[in-house]
Each structure stands twice: as C-alpha cells, then as structure tokens.
Amino acid sequence: xxxxxxxxxxxxxxxxxxxxxxxxxxxxxxxxxxxxxxxxxxxxxxxxxxxxxxxxxxxxxxxxxxxxxxxxxxxxxxxxxxxxxxxxxxxxxxxxxxxxxxxxxxxxxxxxxxxxxxxxxxxxxxxxxxxxxxxxxxxxxxxxxxxxxxxxxxxxxxxxxxxxxxxxxxxxxxxx
Numbered sequence: 620x621x622x623x624x625x626x627x628x629x630x631x632x633x634x635x636x637x638x639x640x641x642x643x644x645x646x647x648x649x650x651x652x653x654x655x656x657x658x659x660x661x662x663x664x665x666x667x668x669x670x671x672x673x674x675x676x677x678x679x680x681x682x683x684x685x686x687x688x689x690x691x692x693x694x695x696x697x698x699x700x701x702x703x704x705x706x707x708x709x710x711x712x713x714x715x716x717x718x719x720x721x722x723x724x725x726x727x728x729x730x731x732x733x734x735x736x737x738x739x740x741x742x743x744x745x746x747x748x749x750x751x752x753x754x755x756x757x758x759x760x761x762x763x764x765x766x767x768x769x770x771x772x773x774x775x776x777x778x779x780x781x782x783x784x785x786x787x788x789x790x791x792x793x794x795x
C-alpha cells in the first residue's frame with residue numbers, strides 16, 4: 620500500500636512553511652510580547668518615559684523655546700478657541716517670575732493679532748468681574764491665562780496669531 624499524500628491549499632502550506640522556518644531559525648513571531656525585563660532585588664524601578672503624543676510636535680523646540688525661556692521666563696505657550704469660538708484663550712507657564720512679571724501687568728493692554736483675518740482682539744472687561752485675565756504676581760511652575768474676545772468668530776482654528784503684551788511678543792502661535 621502506498622502512503623496517502625495530503626494536498627493542502629497553497630495558503631495553508633505557505634503558513635506551515637513560515638511557522639516551521641520561524642521555529643527552526645529561533646525567531647519569535649511579532650505577535651508574541653517580549654519577556655519581562657529582569658530587575659535585581661533592591662534596585663529601584665525605572666521611571667516610565669514621559670507620555671508624548673507623536674502627532675503633536677513640540678511647538679517651541681530649538682531656538683524659539685530657548686528664547687521664551689531665557690528672555691521672558693515662560694514656556695508652554697498655547698492659544699485655543701473656547702466657548703464655541705467666541706473667546707480665544709492664551710495660556711503660558713511661568714519658569715522665572717521676575718522675567719514673566721510683564722505678562723501679568725494690568726497696566727498693559729494685551730492684544731491678539733491675526734494677520735490672516737486682519738483683526739486685533741482685546742481682553743474684554745466685564746462690569747462685576749473686570750478684565751478676563753489673571754493679574755496676580757507670577758509664581759514659578761504655575762500656569763496663567765487671559766481671554767480675548769473673538770466676536771464674529773474671525774479667528775479660526777489653525778490660524779497663526781501674534782500675542783502682544785507691552786514689549787512681549789509671541790509670533791506665529793497656532794490656534795487649536
């Protein structure tokens with residue numbers, strides 16, 4: 620009697636050959652997670668890497684980031700539309716309170732300029748509340764904000780705007 624041969628479809632045969640090759644070569648398929656790293660007893664666990672979003676690059680990397688840190692004592696500058704686009708919020712984090720004092724000065728009138736729309740927005744003042752901005756003395760590590768009125772929704776998401784507060788000027792900030 621002759622041994623019976625099994626006829627496999629080409630895809631199944633290719634899969635068997637692939638898996639057999641992986642076993643023989645010692646390579647582990649990509650779906651298998653790597654074994655956990657061995658930690659010596661008494662050794663401190665390594666801190667996890669900071670969570671970063673790969674789709675949002677650092678807005679102020681390089682020279683611009685160093686400029687705002689060294690000259691003005693601030694970083695993490697951002698401009699966002701809030702309240703359905705009726706307001707634009709400008710935020711920053713203070714690194715050096717002495718240098719950042721200018722941004723909180725109530726005597727200065729801040730403005731947000733959008734060259735594309737041809738507008739210059741101001742901080743609104745309300746009767747019982749006053750100006751919609753923080754004016755407390757800056758503290759290192761704290762974040763501060765001010766809000767600009769965007770009546771008519773002239774400033775749009777994605778526009779590049781300039782924030783001017785006295786001598787402070789931040790150019791080319793993207794509106795989120």
